[in-house]
Amino acid sequence: MKSDQGGHPARPGGLVTDGTYVLQPIGWVDSPLVGKNAAPKQGSRGITRRPARLRRIDGRLRDLEVGSEILVLTWLDRARRDVLVVHPRDDLTNPQRGVFSTRSADRPNPIGLHRVTISAITGSAVEVQDLEALDGTPVVDIKPVLHPLDR
Amino acid sequence: MKSDQGGHPARPGGLVTDGTYVLQPIGWVDSPLVGKNAAPKQGSRGITRRPARLRRIDGRLRDLEVGSEILVLTWLDRARRDVLVVHPRDDLTNPQRGVFSTRSADRPNPIGLHRVTISAITGSAVEVQDLEALDGTPVVDIKPVLHPLDR
Numbered sequence: 001m002k003s004d005q006g007g008h009p010a011r012p013g014g015l016v017t018d019g020t021y022v023l024q025p026i027g028w029v030d031s032p033l034v035g036k037n038a039a040p041k042q043g044s045r046g047i048t049r050r051p052a053r054l055r056r057i058d059g060r061l062r063d064l065e066v067g068s069e070i071l072v073l074t075w076l077d078r079a080r081r082d083v084l085v086v087h088p089r090d091d092l093t094n095p096q097r098g099v100f101s102t103r104s105a106d107r108p109n110p111i112g113l114h115r116v117t118i119s120a121i122t123g124s125a126v127e128v129q130d131l132e133a134l135d136g137t138p139v140v141d142i143k144p145v146l147h148p149l150d151r
Numbered sequence: 152m153k154s155d156q157g158g159h160p161a162r163p164g165g166l167v168t169d170g171t172y173v174l175q176p177i178g179w180v181d182s183p184l185v186g187k188n189a190a191p192k193q194g195s196r197g198i199t200r201r202p203a204r205l206r207r208i209d210g211r212l213r214d215l216e217v218g219s220e221i222l223v224l225t226w227l228d229r230a231r232r233d234v235l236v237v238h239p240r241d242d243l244t245n246p247q248r249g250v251f252s253t254r255s256a257d258r259p260n261p262i263g264l265h266r267v268t269i270s271a272i273t274g275s276a277v278e279v280q281d282l283e284a285l286d287g288t289p290v291v292d293i294k295p296v297l298h299p300l301d302r
Contacts, residue, residue: 021226021289023172026259059235059259060249070251073262075172084210098211100221100293108177108210109291111224111262138172140260142251 023075025138027057027124034135052116052131054139057124064118064126064142072114073141074133079110112137115145174226176289178208178275185286203267203282205290208275215269215277215293223265224292225284230261263288266296 030053054072064070086104088094099107112133120127126142181204205223215221237255239245250258263284271278277293 019176021174021176021228023174023260025170025172057251059251061251063249063252071264073260073264077172098214100208100210100212101214101295103294103297107292109174109224111292113222113224113264113294141258141262143254143264144252146254 023140025075025140026059026142027054027139029053029074029131029133029135029137029139030055031131031133031135031137033133050131051119051127051129052133054126054128054131054142055124057126057139057142059142061121061124061126064121066118066120069115069117069145070128071143071145072112072116072128072131072133072139073143074112074114075138075140076105076110076112076133077136077138078134079105079107081106081108081110084108111140174291176226176291177210177293178205178290180204180225180282180284180286180288180290181206182282182284182286182288184284201282202270202278202280203284205277205279205282205293206275208277208290208293210293212272212275212277215272217269217271220266220268220296221279222294222296223263223267223279223282223284223290224294225263225265226289226291227256227261227263227284228287228289229285230256230258232257232259232261235259262291 032050032052083099083104083106085096085098086102086106087096088102088104105112114131114133116128116131118126119129183201183203234255234257235250236247237250237253237257238247239253239255256263265282265284267279267282269277270280
């Protein structure tokens with residue numbers, strides 16, 4: 001992030017005066033999943049392999065490797081932030097649970113965490129397999145998977 | 152998050168007009184790690200077990216279980232957001248790498264990802280083992296570890 005982007009000062013931590021922080025997209029998801037109900041629930045069985053693309057990534061990509069696994073952090077911008085309990089998998093027959101014990105997209109800070117495999121890197125785009133995120137979702141971070149502890 | 156907190160409208164996604172998003176802490180870390188150089192590098196060998204506490208967590212905790220593993224997402228508020236390449240582990244003899252291929256705290260959106268085990272839950276606090284985060288670090292999300300894929 002450059003200090004002249006977004007109108008926010010580039011001071012450490014990005015603290016805004018009211019105790020909140022500012023998250024700035026580093027790129028966006030191109031995905032065949034369009035519309036809020038298109039995304040499969042995380043951990044679903046029988047997910048078919050689909051390519052998706054992280055585009056306009058602002059950062060050095062040449063150290064990423066095709067074939068390696070990464071963690072993609074997204075901002076699930078179509079989620080609801082005002083719910084603290086949900087019926088898991090949107091199934092009303094499931095008892096309500098606190099969102100922090102589920103992977104629901106609806107949560108106070110709707111950060112998506114996706115473990116995916118890189119299938120190609122071209123310019124500022126990274127093609128990945130099995131990213132369960134809606135088209136246009138902001139990407140906020142990319143991290144390597146750490147072995148063996150996978151922290 | 153309630154709509155009267157923080158002065159931000161609780162609309163879906165929390166989009167601010169300039170394309171950024173607002174992250175609101177859901178709690179804070181109490182940790183014996185104080186000062187920027189106190190935190191061990193992620194993936195370090197020989198880490199000793201230390202308890203830390205997630206305090207003032209705003210959300211339903213009774214569905215979390217002592218002994219289970221969770222992913223704690225933090226906002227590493229003392230990190231630098233204006234660097235895109237680093238020497239891994241702050242060792243100048245390591246060749247520079249793009250931050251997205253490292254677990255450096257310094258990155259455009261300094262979100263920390265910590266896989267930890269719950270050792271106790273009391274009121275709005277969760278005691279965990281081996282959380283490598285500085286005292287006072289904001290907590291922004293808690294997610295269950297999904298088995299076996301650990302997405």
